[in-house]
Amino acid sequence: MNDDVLISCQGLRREFTVAEGRAGLLGSIKSLFSNKTSVIRAVDDISFDIRAGEFVGYVGENGAGKSTTIKMLTGILTPTGGRALVNGVVPYEERVKNAFNIGVVFGQRSQLWWDLPMSDSLDLLRAIYRVPQARYHESLAELSDWLELGPLMKMPVRKLSLGQRMRADLAASLLHGPKVMFLDEPTIGLDIIAKDNVRRFLKKINKERGVTIILTTHDMDDIEALCDRIIIIDKGKIAWDGATARLKSDHMQGKILEVEFHDYNPKIHEAVGLTEMKSEANKKWLRYRGDGGAALNEVISALFRDYCVKDLSIHEPKVADVVKAIYQHGAEVGEDGGA
C-alpha cells in the first residue's frame, strides 16, 4: 500500500437483514408468528484508496450505499465483509481512537447542543476532544474568521438559520484539527449564497489545512466546484471512479440536445449521429459527440427532417447529466482507481 494513502477500503461489504412485511391484515397477523427475512446488500464489494489531501465526491442515488459506507468509515457500523482503514485505524474496531482523527458533518443533523450558545458548544467539544487551550484558541480564531462566526458566538444554536448552523457545525467538526473529514450532504437545504460560502470554506481547508475530504451530495454543482475525484456508487457497487477532469473529458465533449417531439417519442436511428442519454414522455436528451462525424447543424437538420420536432434546445453537458446517464446505463465506461 502506498504511504500517503489515508483512507482505504478493500472489498468492503455490508448486508442488512430486513423482516419481510406481508400485505393486508391477515398478512400482518401471519408475520407476527413467522419471521421471514431477506438480506439486502447495501454495500457490495467496494474498494478504493484515498490519498492525503484528496477531495473526493462520493455520489449515488438515495439508497445506493453512500451513507452506509460513511458509517463504516466513521466507525459506527461494522462491515459484513472486507476491510477499511482510516489513518491507520480500523474505524469499527477502535471507534474512539478513530473519532479523535476525523471530523464529521451530517447535513441533516447537528452535533451542537440545541439550547447552548455556540461558544459553549464549542467549549464542550474542546473538552471532548481534549484540545489544549492554546491550540483551541488559535484554531477557533482561524475558523471563526473564515466562517464569520463572530456575531453568532453568543447565540443559542436553536436560533441560528440553517446556513449559520451549517457554518457552526463545520467549525465544530474541525476544532480538533482532524486529518480526515466526512461530509454527508453539507449543502442540503441551503440557499445559493450559503452554499457558496460552504463551498469556498471547504476548498480552503482542503488547500490550506490539507484536510482530506470525502463529500457525499446530491448536488452536482458541489462536485463540480469542489472535487478532484468522483466515485459514483450504484446499487452498492462502484460504477465509476476517477478524476473529475477525466469524467469531463470522456463524457462531456460536445453538446446535449434536449428535444421535444409532437405527441410521440421515436427511436432515433444511429445514422443521425446522436446517442440517447435520457428519455421521458415525449422528450429526449441526446448527446452530440462532435468528434469527427457530421457537423452540429447537419445533425439538427436531419433531426428536423426525419422527426416531428416540437422544440429543441442545446446545452453544455453538466456533470449531473453524465452522472445520471451512468446511473441509468450502468458503468459502460471502464473504471480505474488511478486518477
Added chain:
Amino acid sequence: MIENVGAIKNGVMARSKGAEEKLFDALERFPALSLYIKFAFKAFQRQLAYKFEYFVGVVNGLIFIFIFTSLWKNIFSNSQATESVGFTTSGIVSYAVFAMIIRISMSQDDLGVMGKIRTGAIAMDMIKPFNFFGVTLAENVGGTMFHWFTRAAPILAVCLIFFDVSLPRHPVNYLLLAVTWILGYLIYFMVNWLFAMLAFWVIETFSFQLMKYGMFTLFSGGIIPLDFFPDFIRPAVAYIPFMYILYVPTASFIGHISPAEALGFIAFQGVWVATLGLASVVVWRAAQKKLIIQGG
C-alpha cells in the same frame, strides 16, 4: 422585556464565568473528570433556556402537595386504623410533602436517550470520542442540580411557611438523606437508562414506558408509603428497585424509620446500584454491538 431578560442572563453568565474557568483550569490535568463536570455544568445552563417551565414546575409541585396533604388529613381524621401503621397525622403530612419534594428533585429527562435511539441522532454521539453512559449521567446530574435550585428549594420554602411541616432537627437525618438520596438517584437513573435501552430492540416502547411509570408511581412510595401495602405484597416490593428511589430517602429523612433501619436499607441500595450499574454497562455494550453490527 426580552432585552432585559437577555441582559440579566448575560450578567449571570459573565459573573459565573470567572469561578467556572478557575475550576476548569484546575481540572485541566484530569481531562475525563473535567469533561464530565463540564457536561454537568452545561446541562444546568441549558435548563436556563426554559424559564417558563420551572415556574410551571413549582406551581405543579405545590398543587400536588396540596392535594395529597389534604387527602391524607381527611383519611386520617375519618379512620382509627391508620395509626397502627406508624404514621400520625402530622407524620403522614410531612411524608407526603418530602416525598413530593424528593420526587421533584430527581425528575429526569428519561425520554432523551430513547429519543436519540429512535431518531438515530445517537449516531452524533457515537462519532464522538467519549463514554456515552458517563456523559448522559453527567448531563442528568447537571439537570438535577438545576431542579434542586429552581424547583425543590422554592417548593420546600413555600411548604415550610404555609403547610404544617417542619424540618428534622437531628443532623443524622440530613446525613441519611444525603446518602440515601444519592443512591436512590443513581438507581432511578439506571432504571431509566435500562428502559431507554429497550428502544434498540423494540420499535414501540410506549407500553414499556407505561409499565415503568405505573410501577414507579405505585412502588416508589412517592404517593402511598409502603407501610400501607398489604403484608403479602410488601416482601415482593423489597425485591424490586423502586422503593429505594423515594421511600427510603423520605422515610429516613423524616425519621419514620430509625437510623439503624435506614442503614439496612442503604446496604440494599448499594446492592441495587452495583447490580443495575453492571446491567447498564452490559446492556449498553450489547446495544452498541447491535448498533454497529446489525445497523440499529
